[in-house]
Amino acid sequence: MRSAPAAALSLLSAAAVRERAHRLLALGLDRRLDHFRIDTGKLDDAADLVIEITRTAYPTLDVPFHSRWRHFVADGEDRWGRIHRAHDWRDAGERAKAEFDLAIVSVLLDAGAGPDWTYLDPASGACVGRSEGLALASLDMFAAGAFSSDPRRPLRVDATALQQMSSETLCRHFQVDASNPLLGIEAKAHELWLRSLRELSLREPAE
Numbered sequence: 001m002r003s004a005p006a007a008a009l010s011l012l013s014a015a016a017v018r019e020r021a022h023r024l025l026a027l028g029l030d031r032r033l034d035h036f037r038i039d040t041g042k043l044d045d046a047a048d049l050v051i052e053i054t055r056t057a058y059p060t061l062d063v064p065f066h067s068r069w070r071h072f073v074a075d076g077e078d079r080w081g082r083i084h085r086a087h088d089w090r091d092a093g094e095r096a097k098a099e100f101d102l103a104i105v106s107v108l109l110d111a112g113a114g115p116d117w118t119y120l121d122p123a124s125g126a127c128v129g130r131s132e133g134l135a136l137a138s139l140d141m142f143a144a145g146a147f148s149s150d151p152r153r154p155l156r157v158d159a160t161a162l163q164q165m166s167s168e169t170l171c172r173h174f175q176v177d178a179s180n181p182l183l184g185i186e187a188k189a190h191e192l193w194l195r196s197l198r199e200l201s202l203r204e205p206a207e
Contacts, residue, residue: 025038067103068103068106068107068110068135069103071106071131071132071135071136072135072136072139074121074123074124074126074128074132074136075123075124075126077123079123079136079139080099080102080139083139083143083155084098084099087155097156098155098156101142101147101155101156101157102138102139102142102155102157104157105138105142105147105157106134106135106138106139106142109134109137109138110131110134110135110138111184112183112184113129113130113131113133113134113182113183114181114182114183115129116180116181117129117133117174117176117180117181117182117183118133118180119133119134119136119137119174119175120175121133121136122140134174137173137174137175140173141173141174142155142157143155144173146161146169146173147161147162147165148161149161149164167185167186170185171185
């Protein structure tokens with residue numbers, strides 16, 4: 001029998017997600033789900049509704065992509081754009097690696113904030129919650145070099161820095177205290193870092 005960590009890690013693959021998605025679909029089609037019902041006869045109506053909403057919001061069909069990068073734009077300002085323009089990159093490749101690192105670590109930290117947590121954005125003075133707040137907090141943390149063990153190269157993520165990451169460090173950067181609780185802070189400091197180290201093969205500082 002596999003250990004609990006090994007069983008959990010076995011779920012971190014696209015194949016595992018597909019397998020379980022098909023299992024849920026089969027249960028739904030068989031009307032064995034307690035809270036959802038699948039009606040394939042409504043697919044055309046659902047598609048028409050999506051088209052109507054899309055054309056109303058974006059008449060020219062110039063739809064901005066949805067990703068973590070959208071969350072890095074606050075009050076109409078591209079926060080990452082401001083950071084990368086101020087940085088002296090060695091080449092385009094170094095900047096691209098930094099952007100991959102930022103997106104990956106920021107998404108790993110976005111596992112739900114809870115209804116009571118907010119991030120006081122130093123740039124605007126606004127209190128921002130949920131995914132938008134987590135994105136800004138992780139961006140500021142990245143810009144401060146908290147994910148790099150090499151002070152000469154702060155805009156990067158490396159395994160050494162992640163191995164040394166503590167919940168106290170996350171609490172400080174995410175402004176967490178008794179009056180501003182963030183759900184799952186211990187899990188963010190532990191499980192997500194284990195996943196990033198094992199699954200994403202983030203670079204060592206010696207590279």
